[in-house]
Amino acid sequence: MSPNRSPQPLAATPAATAVLAMVLTEGPLSRVDLARRLGISSAAVTKAARPFLDDGYLHELDSERTAPGAGRPVSPLAITPDREFVIGVKVTADEVIGVVADLKARIRNSAHRQLPDCEPATVLATLAALVEELLDADPELRGKTRRMGVAVSGDVDRVRGVVRLSPLLGWQDVDLAGPVGDATGLVVVVENDVKALTVAEHWFGDGVGTDDFTLVTVGAGIGCGIVTGGRLLSGAYGVAGEVGHVCVDASGPVCHCGARGCVEAIAATEAIVGRARLLTGRDGLTFTEAAELARSGSPEVCALFSEAGTAIGLAITAVVNLIGPERIVVSGEGLDAYDLFETEIRQAYATHAFGAAARCPLTIRPLPFEEWARGAAAVGIQTLFAPARG
Known part of the structure; x- marks a missing residue:
């Protein structure tokens, strides 16, 4: 290796x-x-x-x-925060977002680059160019940067640096850490993006000082990162925390995973948009436009967001009842419409959280993609200071 x-x-x-x-x-x-x-x-x-x-x-x-x-x-x-710097990159379907962070995960520099497509070779070349852009901004950064974290949606084998499956990117069994390391000369660690964001929040955000902490993200997918006993939970197969694929309605819509009634099939942004397009007959409807229809009083579209809120609330409740975290943070780009489903999230949580589990507070934190890149940097910092988990 x-x-x-x-x-x-x-x-x-x-x-x-x-x-x-x-x-x-x-x-x-x-x-x-x-x-x-x-x-x-x-x-x-x-x-x-x-x-x-x-x-x-x-x-x-x-x-x-x-x-x-x-x-x-x-x-x-x-x-000593500036003893070393770490690059963090978040890969989306249409761009890569990169940051340089110090050892306290404070962002020193950031940059974006568009992706013309999601082919691994394209992403690799774009990542390499982005790293050069970030390091060229300050000579001090280049001399003190040895490590890099890359955050990708989907099933990631962090130990091998392989993206086993990313539906968003259309990837299966893509070796990422090796080629990125060869192209940049950096030590590279690859992690699921939600788990990376969870590391950042646990080490440097709302989860500091807790042994049991959970982050739930709402957006293109419904993700969850779980810290228990002070360690990020990976599970035997590396997919612990996939609350987006918890079934909340056995007769509900079919999910992209093939199952029916998953939280993602009801509450992910594309799921809401897809159903709103069918209801309105507007094939080009965007998520923002769907949210505006709901805010203007469209009962059918309002119902979609209400259903989404209930599904998200049930997913959060399942995690809280099973894991019992001390704190839980809800984030993600889908929070742009949080006003449309907050009531349902909190009602589902209040109704179904068992006993003292209901005392776990819900903190709502919209985070831009730079924070997801910071999460990737936090994973890089983690590998600098602590052994990698297997």
Whole structure:
């Protein structure tokens, strides 16, 4: 396996991984705080942190006393954000969106490139050109960028860097990490786009500090990323979290997967648009136009969005009842029409969430595609600091 397909983390031991990850996501933290929260000795924290201090990934802040009259001052450990940069790219059906992020996943530069088609060779060439554009913007970035995350919709084998199936792109068994790494000279990790966004939210967003966190996305598909016990859930076959293919109506419309009544067949943007076109007889109707028809009072189109909201609410409830997350974030481009199905989402959730599970708050966060690219960068950062999951 080539180096571009097997990124090696900086941390060589579980203690080093834990220390580095906690400082990255929740720091600055003192050695005493790290020892207490991780359940290890202060000496173990010092030993784990020393190589990262020597390499410049961590630094000590000025000494401070934890309280008046307390013992000797402590020097909290903090990440050095500009020690290294990571590229993140989100691939859609018609464009690639790229960002350069520092080690706190703060975006330093971004760029877009249109895709004339979704052929793997076209996407590869576009990705390579996009990377050059991003790195040419600042000489500092080129000298400090070694890793890249790529986020793609569908079934992704992250370990092998292969897109097993992406209906949106029309791909099956496409080796992406190897060719992209060869074309760019970067260490490349490929991840499902919803899982990548979940990593970003868990490490750097609303999920910071939680061991159990869920992200649901509403748009071209209905996706879900699940963190349980502090780890992103992949499952035995890498497709954990596919709530878009939970059946909520056994007699409902046929899904693109071949099953009937899936959440995606009712609530994905194309599903809503397709049914709205049949109802109105307008073959060129767009999602935005369908939403405007609903807002202007069209009862048939309003009903489509209501059905979508109920389906999404049931999908969210299924996740909450099964996994029991502490927090759940709902995002995605479909939230442009959130006002049309918010009531139904919350009603379905309130009705079907079991017992204390209903206490899990729903946070609504519309995120632009740059944030999805940032998610890809977050996956790259994750591989830098923690072992890749199998």
